[in-house]
Amino acid sequence: MDGYLTLDDPPAAYDTITAEVGALAGTVPPQRMDDPTPCADWTVRRLLRHLAFIHDRYATLAEGAPPPDEEPDYPDPVAAFGEHAARARVAFRRPGYLTEVAPTPIGPQPGAVTVQHVVNELTVHGWDLARALGASTDLSPELARRALASWRSFLDDMPRTGDPFGPERPAPAGATEADRLAAYLGRDAG
Numbered sequence: 001m002d003g004y005l006t007l008d009d010p011p012a013a014y015d016t017i018t019a020e021v022g023a024l025a026g027t028v029p030p031q032r033m034d035d036p037t038p039c040a041d042w043t044v045r046r047l048l049r050h051l052a053f054i055h056d057r058y059a060t061l062a063e064g065a066p067p068p069d070e071e072p073d074y075p076d077p078v079a080a081f082g083e084h085a086a087r088a089r090v091a092f093r094r095p096g097y098l099t100e101v102a103p104t105p106i107g108p109q110p111g112a113v114t115v116q117h118v119v120n121e122l123t124v125h126g127w128d129l130a131r132a133l134g135a136s137t138d139l140s141p142e143l144a145r146r147a148l149a150s151w152r153s154f155l156d157d158m159p160r161t162g163d164p165f166g167p168e169r170p171a172p173a174g175a176t177e178a179d180r181l182a183a184y185l186g187r188d189a190g
Contacts, residue, residue, distance in 0.1 A: 003153035006146040010115035011092045017119050017143055018085045021051065021126035024135060025078050037132040038187045039125075040162070044132050048077035051125055055084030058118050061102060062091030062111065088118070116150055123147040124185055127178045137178050137189075144177035148184055160186060 007013045025048055033045040042050070053071040060067040074080035091097065097111040104114055123144050130137045160167050166186025171179050179189040 004150050005113055005116050006150045006153075007112075007116055007119065007143075010098065010112050010119065011089075013119045013143055013146075014092055014115050014122075015089065017122045017126065017140055018055075018089070020139055021122050021129065022081060022085060024126060024129055024133065025051065025081050027135070028078065028129075028133065032133065035132055038128045038182070042128075044129070045077060047125060047129055047132065048081060049074055051122065051129075052077045052080035052084055054118060054121050054125075055081060055088045057105075058114060059084055059088035059091045061104060061114065062088065062094065062097055064102070067105075119143060120147045120150050123178065124151075124181055124187075127182045128187070130178075131182075131187075137182070138176040139178040141177040144181045148177070148181045151181070151184060155185075162186065 028044055028048065033043065033048075035044045036042075037044055037047045039047060049071060052074050053068070056072070057067040072080075092111070092115050098115070100111050101108050102111065102114070104117070106117075109117075123139060124147065126139050127137050127144075129135075130139065155165060169183045169186060169188060170190075171183040172190040175183070175189060183189040
């Protein structure tokens with residue numbers, strides 16, 4: 001994954017985006033859980049469940065255990081997000097973790113690359129959540145810019161058919177960095 005790592009301090013970046021997305025998740029009222037999101041066929045509840053699963057999966061990997069194979073149906077995905085994010089925060093700071101090569105769903109990677117991937121996922125899915133809620137999509141501009149560079153290094157030579165990423169779309173005039181990231185990944189950021 002040459003060029004994929006764009007972060008100087010992956011755990012600090014993780015803390016920043018997790019705090020932003022976690023704060024946004026904490027604003028979701030129960031009556032909005034079934035609202036649609038920019039992710040095809042995903043509701044806000046399904047998106048929050050995926051965000052909790054990202055933390056759960058990668059925290060478990062960083063702890064050296066086999067991760068869950070399938071996304072659990074967390075009864076309270078916002079609480080699960082917070083619980084697993086706290087685990088991941090500790091696991092990502094384990095001495096030696098960032099340079100340690102460990103298995104991931106896409107093959108063995110150094111911990112720093114794994115944390116970059118989690119930051120990338122949280123940034124784009126944080127945008128999805130913000131968009132679904134009608135909130136500001138101006139999430140961590142520097143992290144969104146770096147996530148875009150990271151995704152480009154990984155996806156530029158791959159066909160994108162919509163699963164999980166569609167073809168790049170144009171970003172609107174005045175787009176935020178997170179809007180540009182979303183448009184690159186096939187979302188309608190207009």
